Amino acid sequence: MDDSISRPGPSRRQLLGMIGTLAGSAAMYTAMTKLGHAQESSYRGPIQLQGDPNGATVLVLGAGLAGMTAALELRNAGYNVQILEYREKAGGRNWSLRRGDTYTELGGFTQNIQFDEGHYFNPGPWRIPYHHHAVLDYCRRLGVQLEPFIQVNHNAYLHSTKAFDGKPQRFRHIMNDFHGHVAELLSKSVQQNALNAAATQEDTEILLEALREWGALDENMRYVQSEHTSEFRGFAKDPGGGLTAVPEPSQPLAASDILKSGLWSRLANGNLYEFQMPMFQPVGGMDQIGLAFQRELQDIITFNAKVTELRQDENGVTASWIDARNGGETRTATADWCVCTIPFSVMTQIPNNLSSGMNAAISALPYAASVKFGLQMSRRFWEEDEAIFGGITYTDLPISLISYPSTGYNQGGKGVLLGGYSWGTYAYEFTAMSPEERVRRAVEFGAQIHPQYNEAFETGASVGWHRVPWTLGCYGVWTEETRAEHYRTAAEIDGRVVMAGEHISYIPAWMEGAILSALDATTRLHQRVVNG
Amino acid sequence: MDDSISRPGPSRRQLLGMIGTLAGSAAMYTAMTKLGHAQESSYRGPIQLQGDPNGATVLVLGAGLAGMTAALELRNAGYNVQILEYREKAGGRNWSLRRGDTYTELGGFTQNIQFDEGHYFNPGPWRIPYHHHAVLDYCRRLGVQLEPFIQVNHNAYLHSTKAFDGKPQRFRHIMNDFHGHVAELLSKSVQQNALNAAATQEDTEILLEALREWGALDENMRYVQSEHTSEFRGFAKDPGGGLTAVPEPSQPLAASDILKSGLWSRLANGNLYEFQMPMFQPVGGMDQIGLAFQRELQDIITFNAKVTELRQDENGVTASWIDARNGGETRTATADWCVCTIPFSVMTQIPNNLSSGMNAAISALPYAASVKFGLQMSRRFWEEDEAIFGGITYTDLPISLISYPSTGYNQGGKGVLLGGYSWGTYAYEFTAMSPEERVRRAVEFGAQIHPQYNEAFETGASVGWHRVPWTLGCYGVWTEETRAEHYRTAAEIDGRVVMAGEHISYIPAWMEGAILSALDATTRLHQRVVNG
Structure with a gap:
């Protein structure tokens, strides 16, 4: 419950040498403080158009x-x-599809949306960064109520058909294990005096301490199976109450397996300015804006x-x-x-x-190709079976991702998944299909990650942006x-x-x-x- | 908008040597797959008490x-x-204080809570991890509606009175710059063949690629001021629209300054199993449970x-x-x-x-000492001035943190901050004060991070858990x-x-x-x- 982490220090070794980035800090610091609390956005609040247009x-x-x-x-x-x-x-592209909507795309296919009342699917924009000041300001001025959009969910999956036997991995496992292995590798090289540029011993010692804390390393600067690493990646058996309470630590993934899996390529996503927490969505669908x-x-x-x-x-x-x-x-x-x-x-x-x-x-x-899928499921198996509340699972399958609804958590009932958000070649392939075929394929792909699709899928919709008559592409x-x-x-x-x-x-x-x-x-x- | 990041590969060098963690992966993989999708919690749904207690x-x-x-x-x-x-x-400790509540602590001090209608402060528990299956299950069974609690906010601050002239730093700056510097340091040492244990060249090359992507390094494996690093840490001037659209990249903090600041010690917090995203809170106050x-x-x-x-x-x-x-x-x-x-x-x-x-x-x-503060502000300056919507600012001041309300976003009006959550020595010091004095001090400390406290503070409440007659401590x-x-x-x-x-x-x-x-x-x- 205490938010700080502290552990006994490692035995100090003779530490020398770090690289040049640790020098020249004074100049950078000066540049940084000049920025201070500067408002980074170019939006400065409602515009003031002074002067009379004389009835123009x-x-x-x-x-x-x-x-x-x-x-x-x-x-x-x-x-x-x-x-x-x-x-x-x-x-326009600020669009939600719900029960009763009819949408005819280029090529003549018409979809009559069958989602249950209260459910929807956003074919276009679906999340608002906290620094999109103009969107937020218009939402405020126009009375559009917002709720958090869960972009990063540590319990969602990273999935590759070519790694871990095709079994989806929890984001928290890949992320924390990657951090731990990186911290261990760097601490080893620092201790072996590998970095040959000038740096103070003080900086070097602080760096080791930082790596130990951030990477959940043990007193020997190793990332190993332990209660400590399980406090980050999660346990094999969680701590409990009474006489059945003792937790069992989980086994970290091997560095080599993580590297070969390529799943590390998804880790930076939530650190990007565009996708940092918190993000938002309008209550009731993006089209509320x-x-x-x-x-x-x-x-x-x-x-x-x-x-x-x-x-x-x-x-x-x-x-x-x-x-x-x-x-x-x-x-x-x-x-x-x-x-x-x-x-x-x-x-x-x-x-x-x-x-x-x-x-x-x-x-x-040119306009980008992109396809999105909305899939209604008869029950929220991602919440009930897998403890995934909102957030995004990434996959190398053509659907690219599955996003879980960021609303109505923990109440049971149905839910509409964003069943895919495809780009590039896959998007062109999907766009060439009929809407029914697209949805059928999205369900097939999704079932490789969530077998529950096979019993729970009810109805779907999909929008291939190159078939949207009024945009002929996504952006x-x-x-x-x-x-x-x-x-x-x-x-x-x-x-x-x-x-x-x-x-x-x-x-x-x-x-x-x-x-x-x-x-x-x-x-x-x-x-x-x-x-x- | 595309969630993937890819850049041209670095010039390949003769890369040798990595450490032993990269070996032995097969055994670890076997252990890992055995866990599979195992439900880690010890909670297995509503208990079934079979057998007749015969009126006991x-x-x-x-x-x-x-x-x-x-x-x-x-x-x-x-x-x-x-x-x-x-x-x-x-x-019990599942408790919210709101207008009209009266609370008398040991020592005789009575607080008559003055928050505006609709606002509250949780002196005890205030957030629910996604893996606290029993709490979630009772919420569902008893009809308690949940909403996300923003634990990690990349735009909130990390603050040390001893670093950066006491100026709070954005979490996104410290985190992304720390990642970038760590990635650059490790890639340098790998390229210099510093790591002397056995690893395949394939693993080594993938590691460099992973560091480049995850750490936002350039083609020379450097973490420098650029549009690319600004896509992570944020810009000096954000991209915009029309003819005023060109973004200006921001200047990363120097590695040495980050290390010396100690602010890196807060980075692991949101990666902990207990604090991973998403977290939840009941709509309307924790006491709804x-x-x-x-x-x-x-x-x-x-x-x-x-x-x-x-x-x-x-x-x-x-x-x-x-x-x-x-x-x-x-x-x-x-x-x-x-x-x-x-x-x-x-x-x-x-x-x-x-x-x-x-x-x-x-x-x-023994029972832990802890003190919490609820402070009502006349306007949500953290949202309006600083684009901080929910989340937590951490500080080395005695208040330890400031948490912004995870509800009512972007609508203006008042807000009740968690104005501090103190532990250990500071908690004992605060507990020794009268409630008024505690709140006065929390406002003084908070104003060092948010000067707007000085005009916006209206009324506060505080609970020192060692003065709570029915617990005599926090836990x-x-x-x-x-x-x-x-x-x-x-x-x-x-x-x-x-x-x-x-x-x-x-x-x-x-x-x-x-x-x-x-x-x-x-x-x-x-x-x-x-x-x-």
Whole structure:
């Protein structure tokens, strides 16, 4: 219960030599303190658009988060705003599928979602980092309630079909054993005076002490089976109560087995800034964010409007559109200015008279392939049988991961798993299948990790993003080269049109990128309008 | 967004030699697979007490979790059960303080709790590990709703008054920089052929690759300022949207500064089995567990009953008791058997005719000193100013830590911090003060980490466990020696009396220990009754 760990010190040896990183610390320290408590985000709270737009009109294309952010802020600043949206509802990729929803993908397959009431599956964004300040701020302003999303679960699995006989390993075993073996190896080399650059003996002794504590080493600087290492990796038999209380220590995995398994490649994931704890999700589904925006903007959104052409001249912007479901006559919407959040993947198909530079940027941006699966299970076997409450199991199977619901813990009943989140080649393969076949395969793969799938699976849904008619892919993939050549052109105001969305950001695929992009575009557009 | 990290491989060098842990893996692998998916807990679900107790009566002393677990299970098995409880309510150390509560400690100080409606402070247990299966099972059976408790927050602080000019450091900086420096040091020593035991070149090459990925090293196996290391530790300026999007990498801390700071001693904490993610708390306060038990047992609990004597003979057990508030006449309760959950610290003051062995055990168990502070703040500055949502900041100040509420995230409004959790010498010092003085000091200390305390603090409460009349300390502290000498005697049935509670477990201080102890005691008592 005491949060500190302390053990008797090791016998001190003659320790010499450490490497150069231990020198030059004064300069680094100075640089570090200058940063101090600096707010790292570029988001500085609600934007202030000063100055009167004098009744200027703005046409926003797309009612995803970027479009709705722009619309909300521009309307607040006095603009006359209207939004055209292809779908029958707002949110864009901020999307949850639940009972009663119908989704028809390119190729004509229609899925009628059958999840039980109260359950859902997020085909798009599904977690919010604590440092996505703009998303969090809009959630707060719009009354979207958040709950923790469990990214790191030490009791979830790391799984490789090529290691440990295909048996999934607990994250806590791989992580703590990797730490322990690394600490033991480094302490040995330090003790053998292997590191030949200059360092003080004091630093060296502290390093050994740090390795011993952090790596759960024993008094001989070894990582071995013991109660102490079991306090990290868990026990073979947990401590208990009364006369059946004595714990049994567990046996660490061998370093060589961990290395050969490749499972160490998953350890850094939860340490990444993007995936650090805590993460969040809206209570009730990710689409609660889009719906909250929609409530604010309901009266200025035209739904089911498929943009077929975009033209501008010195007087304004005109978008032609047709009814996205029923076709029919072409209508037009005009405005002084336009914020266009249509993905570049879709823009390639919309005739326009934007600059040649902009059209080159549009053509230069491929969209990532990705497939997600939502699988409803008749019982929460991951909680009941395996003590996995939320979090993610990673695997080298084509499904890539299984994520357990971060809500409704420990109450029994059903649950909808994120049954896979595939990328690259696997995503293209899955996308080529029918939705039924995709789900069938996801269940087959998942059953290799959780055999309970075989009795518990009830109904599923899946979204292959290249078949989503309104995005034709998951998100815009910039390379260093395409960024250097096209990004600035893509972001700058092109006549009377400015682009916004996750693709016009350095945080691709994230809602934060979409919102920050919209705020930046909106601010610049407003300056143009007010300053002439 | 892709969860994997991959970078081009380093130039291969002639790599030789690694240490012996990399050998002998086959044997370890065999041992490991035998464990397989073994359920590590000793809890096997609701106990089944077969056989008719024939109307036997049981007196349970104490309506904490141990006593109420015993009462619930024995009543279900057909026993006639009554409970005597010192306090005016059930739950014992499973306790939350909220508006309207009054608490008088030894020494006579009374605190009238002033927190705003809806806020609370848990003086006792405050978090539930995912592997405390018995607690979780009772929560499920009794309808106690759980929510995640954020134990590890990468954006919370590690603070030492003796390092970094007393400026708190973000956990993500210390952790990722420590990992990076360790990875760089070990890779250098491996490349210099420092490790002289036998290992395959294949293992060595994989080790270098693992260190490079896990430690965020560059192609030269260095941990340096870069976009890549910033993807772990965070940026000086985060990536953004539009034309203000380019991120600025942050400068890692120097290895020597981290080592000298001692802050590395906090890194292992969240890797411990006890503190791994996810952890949980009941929605609305920890006391929701005790209250849920109380709802089941209301009719058999006598409150305000202070036990003054415990006697047994061949026919039964008799407890003498008086009204805990008003004194008055001594009353007695009798039964065939007794489950006694009174802490040994209190038992030392209750005359009894238990065996001399049991009384020796009672006398041999000291109780830990510990103090906790609940501090209400007028605004959630930790969220609003510092992007810390839940989690724990650790410090070398006497308060030891600050824990931020794991509920009501991102909604603004007030919050009650756990303003300190002190142990050892500091706990004794705080306990010697009046509650007002304790809180005043906790606010002073906390303001060294969060200057916002100075404007935001509104009201506080504190519990020094050695002043709690019904426990006289926080939990029973066994040493290896006292366990060897007294534990078995303390746990065995002594005539007609069996002890239960966290002190009769190998999980001291945790609710799980209390419940498992009660289940073990109950099972043995029932066997004695049924088998004669």
